[in-house]
Amino acid sequence: MARKALKLASWTSMALAASGGYLYSNKYLDPNDFGAVRVGRAVATTAVISYDYLTSLRSVPYGSEEYLQLRSKIHDLFLSFDDTPLGAASLAQVHKAVLRDGRTVAVKVQHPKVQAQSSKDILLMEVLALAVKQLFPEFEFMWLVDEAKKNLPLELDFLNEGRNAEKVAQMLKHFDFLKVPRIYWELSTKRVLLMEFVEGGQVNDRDYMERNRIDVNEISCYLGKMYSEMIFVNGFVHCDPHPGNVLVRKHPDTGKAEIILLDHGLYQVLTEEFRLDYCHLWQSLIWMDMEGVKRYSQRLGAGDLYPLFACMLTARSWDSVNRGISQAPVTASEDLEIRSNAANYLPQISQLLNHVPRQMLLIFKTNDLLRSIEATLGTRACASSFLNMSRCCIRALAKHKKKNTCSFFRRIQISFSEAFNLWQISLHELLLRVKGLRLASWVSALLCWLFPVSL
Numbered sequence: 001m002a003r004k005a006l007k008l009a010s011w012t013s014m015a016l017a018a019s020g021g022y023l024y025s026n027k028y029l030d031p032n033d034f035g036a037v038r039v040g041r042a043v044a045t046t047a048v049i050s051y052d053y054l055t056s057l058r059s060v061p062y063g064s065e066e067y068l069q070l071r072s073k074i075h076d077l078f079l080s081f082d083d084t085p086l087g088a089a090s091l092a093q094v095h096k097a098v099l100r101d102g103r104t105v106a107v108k109v110q111h112p113k114v115q116a117q118s119s120k121d122i123l124l125m126e127v128l129a130l131a132v133k134q135l136f137p138e139f140e141f142m143w144l145v146d147e148a149k150k151n152l153p154l155e156l157d158f159l160n161e162g163r164n165a166e167k168v169a170q171m172l173k174h175f176d177f178l179k180v181p182r183i184y185w186e187l188s189t190k191r192v193l194l195m196e197f198v199e200g201g202q203v204n205d206r207d208y209m210e211r212n213r214i215d216v217n218e219i220s221c222y223l224g225k226m227y228s229e230m231i232f233v234n235g236f237v238h239c240d241p242h243p244g245n246v247l248v249r250k251h252p253d254t255g256k257a258e259i260i261l262l263d264h265g266l267y268q269v270l271t272e273e274f275r276l277d278y279c280h281l282w283q284s285l286i287w288m289d290m291e292g293v294k295r296y297s298q299r300l301g302a303g304d305l306y307p308l309f310a311c312m313l314t315a316r317s318w319d320s321v322n323r324g325i326s327q328a329p330v331t332a333s334e335d336l337e338i339r340s341n342a343a344n345y346l347p348q349i350s351q352l353l354n355h356v357p358r359q360m361l362l363i364f365k366t367n368d369l370l371r372s373i374e375a376t377l378g379t380r381a382c383a384s385s386f387l388n389m390s391r392c393c394i395r396a397l398a399k400h401k402k403k404n405t406c407s408f409f410r411r412i413q414i415s416f417s418e419a420f421n422l423w424q425i426s427l428h429e430l431l432l433r434v435k436g437l438r439l440a441s442w443v444s445a446l447l448c449w450l451f452p453v454s455l
Contacts, residue, residue, distance in 0.1 A: 077187070081107070087244060090114075091155060091265075096197060105184060106198075108158065110191040115156060122148050140354035147361055155265040158193040164238075164264035165195070171234050177222045179260045200247030200260045204376040212250050214257045219248055220379035222259050224388050227370060231363070232279050232392040233399075235270035239362040241369045243376075268362040274300070276400055278363075279393040285314060286386045288324045301356040308348055309356070311338070312364065315371055326386040387429050394421045 075081075078097045085093040086106070091114055095107045125148055129141040154160055162183040169180035181196040188194050201208030203223070209216055223246070230237045240263055247260040270278070277299045284292030297306035310321050317334050342349075353361065398418035402411050 089244075092158075099187075103184075104197040105194050106181065106196070108193040108195070110156065110158065118152050118156065122152065140350050143354050143358070143361065147358065150358075151266060151362075157190050158188065158265075159190050161263070161265040162188055162193055162195075164267050168230070168236065168238060168261070168264065168267075171236060172226060172229060175222075175226060175229075177256065177258050178226060179258050180264075181260070181262070198247070198249075198260050200249035200258075202243040203246040203248050203259070203373055204243040205248075206377060209248065214248055214250065216377045217379055218257050219259065220374055220377055221385070221388070222257070223370060223373065224385045226259065226261075227366070228389045228392040231270070232275065232282070232389070232396045235272070235275040237268045237270065237363065237366060238264060238266075239268050239366045240266045241366060241373070243373065246373070266362070268359055268366075270359050272400070274357055274359050276397065279396050281313075282389055283393045283397075285310065285321065286324075286326055286390050288322075290322065293321070300360065302352060303355065305348055305352045308345060309352060312349070312352070313367070315367075387425050391422060391425055394418060394425070 077100070079100055079102070081097040082095050085095050087094050090111070092108050092110045095109065096104070097107050098104050122145065126142075126145045129145050132141055162185065165180050165183055169178075172178050172180075179198060181198050184194040184196075201212070203219065206216060208214075209219070223241075227237070227241070238261060241261075245261070245263040247262065249258050249260060250256070251258045277296050280292060281296035281300065283289070284296060293310055294306050297309045300309070302309035307318050307321075311318055314321060314325050315338065316325050316330065317337055320328070320330075320334060353364075395418065398414050401414045405411060405414070
């Protein structure tokens with residue numbers, strides 16, 4: 001058991017170093033990726049429709065009478081059904097099919113025995129976490145078990161996933177660059193989800209984007225806007241934005257770049273108090289208000305570890321946080337510093353994650369996944385990204401103030417203040433663009449002078 005615990009601790013350290021400063025990494029210790037449920041990630045089970053009205057063909061002997069009966073039921077529902085899955089994960093897999101009315105659909109089917117196995121996995125996780133706590137009292141991993149107990153049942157309910165999809169589609173309907181596939185409720189159950197079939201390339205596939213003339217910077221900007229709106233304004237956050245769940249394409253009619261958001265099983269609902277404190281914290285980080293950073297970090301449970309909390313949240317060094325995270329991009333030396341120091345602060349990180357609100361854990365994971373996409377695309381957060389975040393924070397805080405005042409004149413005052421602050425951000429963004437264009441023209445002129453073209 002001690003060897004297992006030591007191995008778990010070493011893998012945790014590796015995850016921290018790789019992610020740039022926090023424990024809740026999707027690669028190693030995500031509760032949704034832990035235990036025997038996730039061991040079967042690569043297994044193709046050729047599952048079709050759930051036990052509610054069909055069952056998994058894999059669980060029936062091939063060629064048997066029952067097998068043939070099930071196949072006939074499938075053909076009663078579908079004009080065609082691809083046995084080879086488009087994608088397979090540990091909880092479910094997705095097949096392409098055509099309904100009798102001609103609609104092309106994606107059929108997401110939960111693997112057999114996942115429901116029963118999930119409770120065993122959580123128990124295994126709890127035993128390991130308790131063993132680590134006994135051997136290394138300074139490490140606290142019980143929050144990981146608590147999150148798994150809360151989130152896994154939600155992920156296993158596909159009707160809940162369908163409701164989440166419709167909610168986020170309505171919430172972000174003003175974004176014409178976002179596509180959330182439509183849910184077909186008449187053929188969906190807790191273990192089967194039928195949705196509109198939409199094709200695209202994964203968001204980290206630069207080759208696909210180049211072939212289809214999709215601007216990676218535009219996609220990165222869209223992702224930032226979408227998640228800033230979810231986190232700061234609505235408090236309803238899609239918490240699994242790995243590349244398989246975020247596709248990109250050119251819209252077939254308009255030719256504009258579009259993001260397709262899939263897999264809506266895991267969402268975090270933020271309380272109003274948490275969301276507003278988080279807005280204030282990011283405003284403080286963006287505009288170098290270090291007193292605000294300290295105050296709102298501590299309100300979010302960081303205590304005296306608020307510098308570490310700020311570094312984990314921004315994936316920047318404390319020196320960069322003090323100088324302003326929007327003032328300069330991440331350098332290779334800063335990345336190396338973060339990776340080198342992450343494992344050294346493992347006990348403090350463990351302590352911090354045990355004290356912050358549970359809502360923060362999935363926010364950490366979501367931030368890490370988004371940064372991973374940005375790193376792959378080569379579009380790490382720039383000044384424009386932070387300004388978009390600041391816009392959402394200003395809108396969210398103004399909306400809260402207006403909701404909590406009865407005075408008409410006070411509402412007008414808040415609206416004017418909001419408009420003025422947004423105007424200031426737009427002016428600042430314009431100046432940054434002009435500065436960038438001027439710099440580009442200077443570089444172009446310098447190159448022409450150094451390397452004149454012979455005619």
